[in-house]
Amino acid sequence: MSIAMLLEMAADGAPDRAAVGSLSGGLTMSELLARATEAGAWLRERGAERLIAVDVNSEAIPIYLFAAAFAGIPYVPLNYRLADDRLRAILARSAPGIAVVHESAVDRVAGTEGIEVVLASDFAQVTSGATTEDAIPADADDIAVLLFTSGTTGEPKAAVLRHRHLTSYIFDTVEFLGSDADEAALVSVPPYHIAAISAVLSSLFGGRRLVYVPQFSPKNWVELARQEAITHAMVVPTMLDRILDELESGENALPALRHLSYGGGRMPMAVVERAMTLLPQVNLVNAYGLTETASTIAVLTPDDHREAFASDDPTVRARLGSVGRPLPTIELTICDPEGTPVGPGEKGEICVRGEQVSGEYVGREQAPSDGWFHTNDGGWLDAAGYLFIDGRLDDVIVRGAENLSPGEIEDVLLTHPAVREAAVFGVADREWGEAVAAAVVLDEDETATEDELKAWVREQLRSSRTPDQITFCTELPYSETGKLLRRVLKSELEAKLSHSA
Amino acid sequence: MELKAGSRWRSAVDEVEVVVVRPPAQPVQLECGGAAMVPQGDEPPAGVTIAADWSGGTALGKRFVHEASNLEVLAVKGGTGTLAVGGEALELKGAKPLPASD
Structure with missing residues (x-):
């Protein structure tokens, strides 16, 4: 097989x-x-x-x-x-x-x-x-x-x-030739991304036509989606915000589009809300997965999006920032550093097991014999089983004795009306071991001072989570698949600090 | 017959071919159209014909399970024969596809 x-x-x-x-x-x-x-x-x-x-x-x-x-x-x-x-x-x-x-x-x-x-x-x-x-x-x-x-x-x-990882993922998630004959999927992730592999397999097994974007730009994407009557598409976070800009600025309605999934990195909740407002007829899906898990292991479905978007209950509303619930065909737990599972609401490392899960690398030790793959992603489950991602455990900032997740602080910064993008990372610090640093990109025509943004975070989180320093920049470094490169910011700032010291 | 995960089997009486998605908990005989299936690539025994009682059809792309043994197969070629294990018809596994995510 x-x-x-x-x-x-x-x-x-x-x-x-x-x-x-x-x-x-x-x-x-x-x-x-x-x-x-x-x-x-x-x-x-x-x-x-x-x-x-x-x-x-x-x-x-x-x-x-x-x-x-x-x-x-x-x-x-x-x-x-x-x-x-x-x-x-x-x-x-x-x-x-x-x-x-x-x-x-x-x-x-x-x-x-x-x-x-x-x-x-x-x-x-x-x-x-x-x-x-x-x-x-x-x-x-x-x-x-x-x-x-x-x-x-x-x-x-x-x-x-x-082969068995990929075929079991497809058999478990895709109905054979279950797509309507008019369906077409637009692929804009590069060919070396796991989503590009799974897009080929799930689209063709489901009977959906594949259309490729040779070089991503928001304009190319929107034009191709129109020309080719695209019904389905998957984008990474940095693409979605720019596509929405393009849709808002032009007369480029996408009448055929009915399904848009996103994943591959942290999606700011504000962008999801904007997408839901601009594209109310489109089903949105948030997918979480890793290369090592042969693509998706958790999904926030279109119904989850609508329910959360319409809810006044803060717990339900917050799910718009989750990656949904794990696939029924995999096991997923949150573990503490000793590997012991923790309960709902408690943070730890996301661990998964299932037929689609590989966790094996060339030239390294085999996949763990008990089948559990430790993702190195931090996260937690709410009481209803929705999964929230904190980010890579390597990105966790250890300030004094406290472990801080950059994602949590970034989310608060992003709720400030002047902030367009935010990155939080640790920098070496003599007193605390690591200090909290932030780099932010402001919206054009908006202003905010460092003190104002620090106060904004302090009001909503504890003072230890308030950035010790904030720098303003015109753009943040991302990998081409939309992953924020915090280590680039960290080494740049540390070089600058040691130079001035 | 050893129904290993990933092994392919063809009907002795029609076009049906299946792949084993989940092996059975204990050895069982997989049948199609009333006759034992044979490994793909093997010639089916001569003179075997489809049984009228077992000609309800098997649809390409569907998954079938035998609850007692936990066997699950996927039809990779459809045909007129019905799948069974030791004279018990397999059940069609209801598809619960996920919303497209990639």
């Missing part, structure tokens, strides 16, 4: 349904299957051990994923936006294999040992004399995908996802 079977089933059940590409001239399910089996046979003939992709979003992405599966080898999409030396470093770590490379990146990856470079435009044409009968189907336990984690707090790790 492999992910290739998911495409075979879709092509069997709905051969002529649009699978990927534009309304005029994309590939049908059976055409995609034919292309992927051909490319897979070619990879097998060449003896490729891995299919590495250094390419931007395009209709070729599902072909890479399935061609690798038909060849029985791992698919390894790399982050082409990395600086040259870092890209070459993870390419070398991905060897040996065939790398399908976008024309613009060929010079950057040339001469890596164990890597055969094939131009993306050439790979699109490969043919093979082999037939499907020659294929050796991948085993459920074989590696389907290797994904480098975003490495927001350290060196990227290569997470291992086996």
Whole structure:
């Protein structure tokens, strides 16, 4: 059983349904299957051990994923936006294999040992004399995908996802060909993000057409969504706010859009409320998941959004800032540092177990034998089982004997009418061990002083949680998938402080 | 027959193929159209035909469970035969799909 079977089933059940590409001239399910089996046979003939992709979003992405599966080898999409030396470093770590490379990146990856470079435009044409009968189907336990984690707090790790992790996620969450024939999903996350892998599998198994945004900009996204009558889309937090700006400023209504999911990072509640006001007809879904869990493990459903948005009960209202409830097919608990589960309302580390959960990395110890994956995300469950995320445990600020979550302080800063973005992080401090620092971006045309913002936090949280210093900037550093890079702010400020000391 | 998770089986009497999603708690015989299923890739025994009582059909993409043994299979090819374990028809597993999240 492999992910290739998911495409075979879709092509069997709905051969002529649009699978990927534009309304005029994309590939049908059976055409995609034919292309992927051909490319897979070619990879097998060449003896490729891995299919590495250094390419931007395009209709070729599902072909890479399935061609690798038909060849029985791992698919390894790399982050082409990395600086040259870092890209070459993870390419070398991905060897040996065939790398399908976008024309613009060929010079950057040339001469890596164990890597055969094939131009993306050439790979699109490969043919093979082999037939499907020659294929050796991948085993459920074989590696389907290797994904480098975003490495927001350290060196990227290569997470291992086996076929069984991905197929069990799809079987448990997607109804086979359950989509209406007019449904189309817009994919704007880059190909090396777990959501890009799961988008291919869940859309095609569900019978939904995939459309790719080659290069994200709010304008491109909105234009493509209109042209292609997009019904479904997934965005990361930094994209949503900018898309809403674009929708508000232009005459770009999106009449076909009915379902918008977001995830991949902390979404400010104010942005969710704005989306609900601007797009009242659209179902919103907040999804929480990790690379290591083969995508989503908790969802805040459209009904949850509406109930929370309309509620006067602060407990229910607060759920708009949660990631919803865990999937029924996984186990999820909050543990204290000793690994003992804690009760509702108590904070700790989010731990998960289930068939879709991997938690295995290349070159590191195997996944824990008891099956529990420790996410390194802090969080808590409310009495009704809604999960709230505090952020990475590595980001926790230890001020004196107190553990402070940046997310909690950021949320308070963001409620200030002048604050558009906020980042809170710890900086080394002689007296406290760590002091609380904040970097904020103000709305254009708004002003606020450092003292005013400190007072704003102090009124709502204890004084130990009040930032010791606040800097104002014009933008905050994010990874391209919308993750706030607190360590960048931390090292910048610490360098500045040590310089002035 | 060893119904391992991920193993594929084909009907001896029609087009149905299934993949085992969850293995049974104890060894059982998986049938389709009234006849034992065979491993995918094996030739079905000659002369076996579909039983009229077991021709209610199996829909592609649906999941089926046998409660007593906990066996769960997914139909990866549909057909006219009905799935059963030792003469007990499998039950269609109600889909509870999640709202699309990726």
